[in-house]
Amino acid sequence: MSLPLEEREMAVVGCGPAGLCAAITAAKTGADVVVLDENDRAGGQLIKQIHRFFGSRRHGAGKRGYEIAGELERESEAAGVEMRLGNTVLGLFPGGEMMVEDRDGVYVLRARAVVVATGASEKGLAFPGWTLPGVMGAGAAQTLVNLHGVLPGRRVLMVGAGNVGLIVSYQLLQAGAEVVGILDVSERVGGYEVHRLRVQREGVPFYLGHRVVQARGRYGVEEVSVEEVGGASRKVFRADAVCLAVGLSPLAELAAMCGCRMVYSRELGGFMPWHDGDMRTDQPGVYVAGDAAGVEEASVAMEEGRMAGLSAAEDLGAMGRKEAERAKDEVRRFLWELRGGPYGEAKRRAKESVHCA
Amino acid sequence: MRVSGRKEGGETRVDPWSQAWERAAAGAVAVVDCGERIPCNPCEEACTRGAIEVGEDICAPPRFDPGLCDGCGRCVAMCPGMAVFLLDRSVGNGRARVTVPYEMGEEMRAGREVWAMDGEGKPLGKARVVGAKKRGGRAGTTLVTVEVDEGWALKVRGVRDRLITLEAPLEAEAEPLKEYPLCRCEEVSGPRVGEVAAEFASLRSLRRFSRVGLGYCQGRFCQDMLRERLARAREMEEGEVGTFRVRPPVRPVKLGKLGGEDA
Numbered sequence: 001m002s003l004p005l006e007e008r009e010m011a012v013v014g015c016g017p018a019g020l021c022a023a024i025t026a027a028k029t030g031a032d033v034v035v036l037d038e039n040d041r042a043g044g045q046l047i048k049q050i051h052r053f054f055g056s057r058r059h060g061a062g063k064r065g066y067e068i069a070g071e072l073e074r075e076s077e078a079a080g081v082e083m084r085l086g087n088t089v090l091g092l093f094p095g096g097e098m099m100v101e102d103r104d105g106v107y108v109l110r111a112r113a114v115v116v117a118t119g120a121s122e123k124g125l126a127f128p129g130w131t132l133p134g135v136m137g138a139g140a141a142q143t144l145v146n147l148h149g150v151l152p153g154r155r156v157l158m159v160g161a162g163n164v165g166l167i168v169s170y171q172l173l174q175a176g177a178e179v180v181g182i183l184d185v186s187e188r189v190g191g192y193e194v195h196r197l198r199v200q201r202e203g204v205p206f207y208l209g210h211r212v213v214q215a216r217g218r219y220g221v222e223e224v225s226v227e228e229v230g231g232a233s234r235k236v237f238r239a240d241a242v243c244l245a246v247g248l249s250p251l252a253e254l255a256a257m258c259g260c261r262m263v264y265s266r267e268l269g270g271f272m273p274w275h276d277g278d279m280r281t282d283q284p285g286v287y288v289a290g291d292a293a294g295v296e297e298a299s300v301a302m303e304e305g306r307m308a309g310l311s312a313a314e315d316l317g318a319m320g321r322k323e324a325e326r327a328k329d330e331v332r333r334f335l336w337e338l339r340g341g342p343y344g345e346a347k348r349r350a351k352e353s354v355h356c357a
Numbered sequence: 358m359r360v361s362g363r364k365e366g367g368e369t370r371v372d373p374w375s376q377a378w379e380r381a382a383a384g385a386v387a388v389v390d391c392g393e394r395i396p397c398n399p400c401e402e403a404c405t406r407g408a409i410e411v412g413e414d415i416c417a418p419p420r421f422d423p424g425l426c427d428g429c430g431r432c433v434a435m436c437p438g439m440a441v442f443l444l445d446r447s448v449g450n451g452r453a454r455v456t457v458p459y460e461m462g463e464e465m466r467a468g469r470e471v472w473a474m475d476g477e478g479k480p481l482g483k484a485r486v487v488g489a490k491k492r493g494g495r496a497g498t499t500l501v502t503v504e505v506d507e508g509w510a511l512k513v514r515g516v517r518d519r520l521i522t523l524e525a526p527l528e529a530e531a532e533p534l535k536e537y538p539l540c541r542c543e544e545v546s547g548p549r550v551g552e553v554a555a556e557f558a559s560l561r562s563l564r565r566f567s568r569v570g571l572g573y574c575q576g577r578f579c580q581d582m583l584r585e586r587l588a589r590a591r592e593m594e595e596g597e598v599g600t601f602r603v604r605p606p607v608r609p610v611k612l613g614k615l616g617g618e619d620a
C-alpha cells in the first residue's frame with residue numbers, strides 16, 4: 001500500500017504570524033505556496049491575544065492580536081496562498097517530503113521548499129501537586145478565557161512575572177477572576193514596565209524572590225504554598241488555579257527530524273535549528289522562522305517569516321538574487337530596530353551566537 | 358510645580374505627571390507615562406498634531422511636547438501599555454479631571470460613582486465619572502474621565518466600579534508533600550529521577566531508563582525539566598546535555614489512518 005503523493009513548490013508548516021508572513025511574501029513573488037496547520041483557525045497564538053500589540057505600524061502595533069491575525073489571513077488569501085487548516089504534519093524527511101494527516105487519512109506532500117514555523121511550547125514546572133486540575137500553562141489559561149470563555153479558576157496564582165505572566169494576569173482580571181499574586185523567583189519583574197504598572201494598578205500583589213513549593217487539594221488545587229528563595233518565610237495561598245508562565249521553548253521537532261543541526265540558547269528558550277540570518281537551516285530547502293527559530297516577539301516572528309519567504313522564493317527561482325537582497329535589506333533593518341532596547345539587545349546577541357554556532 | 362524624578366537607565370526621568378501640571382490649568386493635556394526602551398511607537402502615529410515623537414529608533418521613549426497637545430485622547434486609546442492619561446485642571450475650584458484607559462468589563466457612563474485608584478491599586482476615594490467614550494471602533498478602548506480633588510490628581514491611575522479586597526496569604530507552613538511525577542504521561546517520580554540522574558551520561562539514556570518523555574506527549578512537557586535535572590546532577594550546561602531524538606509521528610495518529618484493510 002502506498003500513500004497518496006502530492007508535489008508542491010513550497011510548503012509552510014504553521015499558520016501563525018511567522019508562517020503567514022513567509023507564505024504571503026513567497027506567494028507575492030509568484031511561488032505556489034500551501035500552508036498547513038493542525039488548528040482549525042488561522043493566526044496561531046494571535047487569535048487569543050486581546051491586547052494591543054507593541055511594535056510599529058508594519059507589525060500592526062496598536063491593534064489587538066486577533067485583528068492582526070484577520071489581516072494576515074485576508075492578505076494571504078489575496079496573495080493566492082492555499083490554506084489547509086486541520087492538517088497535521090506528522091513527519092518531515094530529507095528532500096522536503098512530509099507526512100500529513102487530515103480528517104480523512106494521511107497523505108505525503110513533497111515540496112521543494114519547506115518553512116518550519118511551528119512556534120513554541122510552554123515550559124512546565126514540576127512540584128508536588130503540579131498535576132492537580134487547576135495547574136496549567138499561562139497560555140492554556142489564556143486560550144480558555146479568550147477563546148472558550150471559560151475561567152480556569154476564581155482565584156488564580158500566576159507563576160512568572162515576564163510579559164506572558166503580566167499580560168495573562170491582566171486578561172484573567174478582565175474575565176472576572178481574582179489574581180491573588182504574581183510570583184517570580186527573580187527579584188525583579190522580567191516583563192515591560194508598562195505591563196507591570198497596569199497590573200499593579202489593579203491591585204495585584206507581586207511576590208518577587210519567591211518560588212512555588214507545592215499545591216494541595218482534593219479534586220483540584222485548593223491551596224498553594226510558596227517560599228522566599230533562600231529565606232525562611234513561607235506563605236499559603238487559597239487558590240483554585242495556578243498558571244505557569246515560566247518561559248517558552250522553541251518547537252521545532254520537524255526540523256530536528258529531517259536532520260537539521262540543533263543549537264542551544266538559554267536566552268532564546270532552548271534548542272532550535274541552526275540557521276543563518278536569512279533563516280536557512282543546514283538542510284537544503286528547509287527554512288525556519290518565528291518562535292521555532294528562538295522565542296521572541298510576534299513582530300520579530302513576522303519579519304523572520306518574511307525573511308524565510310524571501311530566501312525560499314530566491315532558492316526556488318521565483319525571485320532574482322538582486323531583488324531578493326534588496327527586500328532582505330529592508331527586513332534586516334526592521335529586525336535590527338525591533339531588537340533594540342535592553343530587552344531586544346539580549347535577543348540580538350543570542351541570535352548572533354546562534355548564527356555563529 | 359512639583360517635579361519628582363524616577364531613575365531610568367542611569368538618567369533621572371522627569372515625572373510626566375508633574376510636567377503636565379502647569380499646562381493642565383488651561384485644559385486637558387496628555388500625560389505620557391512611558392520611559393522604558395521597548396520597541397513601540399503607536400502613540401506617535403495616533404497624534405495628528407505631532408506632539409508625540411518617537412523617531413527612527415522605535416525603542417526610544419516618546420518625547421512629548423505639551424504645547425502642541427489639544428487633549429484629544431487618541432493616544433490614550435492607542436497605547437498598548439495603557440500608559441497615557443489626560444490631566445485637566447481647567448474646571449477650577451480645587452478640582453481636576455483625570456482620564457484613564459479602561460478595559461475591564463463594567464459599563465462606565467457619565468454620572469456613575471466609581472472608585473479612583475492609585476498606581477498600587479489602592480483606593481484614593483470615590484469619584485464621579487464625568488465622561489466615558491469608546492475610542493477606536495468595536496475593538497476600542499473606553500476613555501473614562503473622573504473628577505477628583507486636585508490633591509489626588511497626580512495619583513489617579515485607574516477606576517474601579519467596586520473594591521475587591523484580596524485575602525492575604527497565611528504566614529504558615531502546610532504539611533509537606535514530597536512525591537510528584539516529572540513525566541505525567543508515564544507517571545515517573547520526579548524525586549526518583551533526581552536520585553538516579555547522576556548515573557547517566559546522556560539525556561537519551563536517562564530517557565530510555567526512566568521512560569520520562571516516552572509517553573503520549575513525547576516529552577513536549579517534560580523534556581526541558583529532565584534536561585535541567587540531568588545538567589544539575591552532572592554539573593553540565595543544559596546546552597551540552599542535548600535533546601531527545603525525534604521520530605515520526607510528532608503527533609499521535611491512529612494506525613488505521615496510516616494504512617490497513619479499510620484505509
